[in-house]
Amino acid sequence: MEMRFVSTGSYLPEQAVDNEYLSGIVDTSDEWISSRTGIRKRRITVGEGTACMAAKAAAKAVARADIDPLDIDIIIVATMSPDNFLPNTACEVQAEIGAMHAVCYDLSAACSGFVFALNTAYSFLKAGIYKTALIIGSEVLSKMIDWNERSTCVLFGDGAGAAIVQASETGLFESVLGSDGTRKNSLTCASRYIINPLVSQDSNSTDETALDYIKMDGQEVFKFVIKTIPLTIQQVMEKSCCTKEEIRYYVLHQANQRILESVSKKLKEPIEKFPMNLDKYGNTSAASIPILLDKMNKRNMLDRGDKIILSGFGGGLTWGTTLIEW
């Protein structure tokens, strides 16, 4: 069995925040942000959470697929910013869209999350275990950002993207996925600390128990990405015996325009084959690839049979590059 994309959906919160606005909060400028990253605006939620946005993106994908939500066998939500420890985001989406026959869980792999979720869904479909999967990337990164820290607060945005994939007789799917936990400190955001009756309060200083925010060694991650991603793209092309002339688009995680330009140069592929929307939405982590796919889909940029390379990369470190046939 192979897999095909049936539909996509996305949801972005209403409130747009431009670079000018951020210049009023921290010592930055539109010139710095747009020239170093390509980002001009991002959407920031003023109330809708990760599950709510995920469900809205999912509902659009379900409506476009024209399927009964009861036919969805599995829902996987890739997120690093769930609303709660319990229940998981996917269960909340299930209840919202009425997909009561689905098994539901979340997957945490930072900005590689959607590609990892897609690979997990593909494995179930390929093995004949499930027929229909709903995969979602949804993030509320605005709650994980230190809004006094200019090196991170200008980069990220909130949003959700979804796709429905189904088992199919034909299709193409090749992946190179990887992780390097030894470089875990390049991108971090601590969660809860160990506090229980066996751990004295005194041993946790105020600093250690304070709320943590996203910290990133930007240059380190940048160097890792521009070295690793072109290699993994070449590897999936070799595995699938595809030439770069056959690839219609490279849909990369929307972290930085300079990253996309560097990958395009390294591959000697025109930048036009690297669609972008980071100028409008910033870096939405696991949501960036499905949001972009949905925007492309809506603009009729995707035709059946198109060969597309998806590539996500980020904290962990993690990376995943997958060649699909639309």
Ligand code: UT7
């Ligand atoms: O989504 C997960 C994967 N993440 C990525 O792929 C991100 C990869 N990294 C990047 O995209 C880039 O490294 C950043 C956009 C994060 C940073 O760009 P950079 O060109 O690497 O800048 P930098 O961190 O080296 O900082 C250069 C200068 C510093 O000042 P000095 O030390 O040269 O005086 C920073 O303090 O820019 C300063 N700076 C800023 N200035 C104005 C950092 N942030 C800002 C800011 N406004 N917002």
